[in-house]
Amino acid sequence: xxxxxxxxxxxxxxxxxxxxxxxxxxxxxxxxxxxxxxxxxxxxxxxxxxxxxxxxxxxxxxxxxxxxxxxxxxxxxxxxxxxxxxxxxxxxxxxxxxxxxxxxxxxxxxxxxxxxxxxxxxxxxxxxxxxxxxxxxxxxxxxxxxxxxxxxxxxxxxxxxxxxxxxxxxxxxxxxxxxxxxxxxxxxxxxxxxxxxxxxxxxxxxxxxxxxxxxxxxxxxxxxxxxxxxxxxxxxxxxxxxxxxxxxxxxxxxxxxxxxxxxxxx
Numbered sequence: 001x002x003x004x005x006x007x008x009x010x011x012x013x014x015x016x017x018x019x020x021x022x023x024x025x026x027x028x029x030x031x032x033x034x035x036x037x038x039x040x041x042x043x044x045x046x047x048x049x050x051x052x053x054x055x056x057x058x059x060x061x062x063x064x065x066x067x068x069x070x071x072x073x074x075x076x077x078x079x080x081x082x083x084x085x086x087x088x089x090x091x092x093x094x095x096x097x098x099x100x101x102x103x104x105x106x107x108x109x110x111x112x113x114x115x116x117x118x119x120x121x122x123x124x125x126x127x128x129x130x131x132x133x134x135x136x137x138x139x140x141x142x143x144x145x146x147x148x149x150x151x152x153x154x155x156x157x158x159x160x161x162x163x164x165x166x167x168x169x170x171x172x173x174x175x176x177x178x179x180x181x182x183x184x185x186x187x188x189x190x191x192x193x194x195x196x197x198x199x200x201x202x203x204x205x206x207x208x209x210x211x212x213x214x215x216x217x218x219x220x221x222x223x224x225x226x227x228x229x230x231x232x233x234x235x236x237x238x239x240x241x242x243x244x245x246x247x248x249x250x251x252x253x254x255x256x257x258x259x260x261x262x263x264x265x266x
Contacts, residue, residue: 037102121165
């Protein structure tokens, strides 16, 4: 039995999953495992800012989907599915039920609907498309695959780029590839959407950010910059990491300017 707990950031998905797993463990120790479904939690070193399960929580309840690759490394949904398949098989053999918790919609769709095997475009094509505006992308997709333009969110540049690159790289519409998608890993499941009122969610998010800084988020980002470089942190999609990294860079530049100014007055 696989149960999904999904919802927006800050709704309390992970805490709810831990509580359910703990309740189960009181009656049947070792019966439940948790699979994280978060595209940022797969990166080692990005712990506090991604609200990753702690070492103590992982020791208490088996977890999957965490710390799969080095910070800054490339990672895609196919790699996540491969990991998820192995983790689910391991838990099934151990007789455990699994709670899948997270908010990465692409991973949810891949797990429950299957993964489209359409290839990516070349780096050159992606760079070319990445330099275009949303309106220019719409016009280009309209020229090469007008039917697909009617099927996707035409305000989402990533969706537009994906549709264009598949058509231009393979000569086949993304729709055709999607229709040939293999059977999903989890065709049968139960899912719960966790919802909060807007005011409550905003208060929870504010408290969560405060807690992250108290737990050492600044130090975590500083360590990532030192180990992987400022460019890797700037390119990380996890909320807040780029902003903290840029603030650190700016502070360092200001310190250097002040120091040079002081030296100039000697």
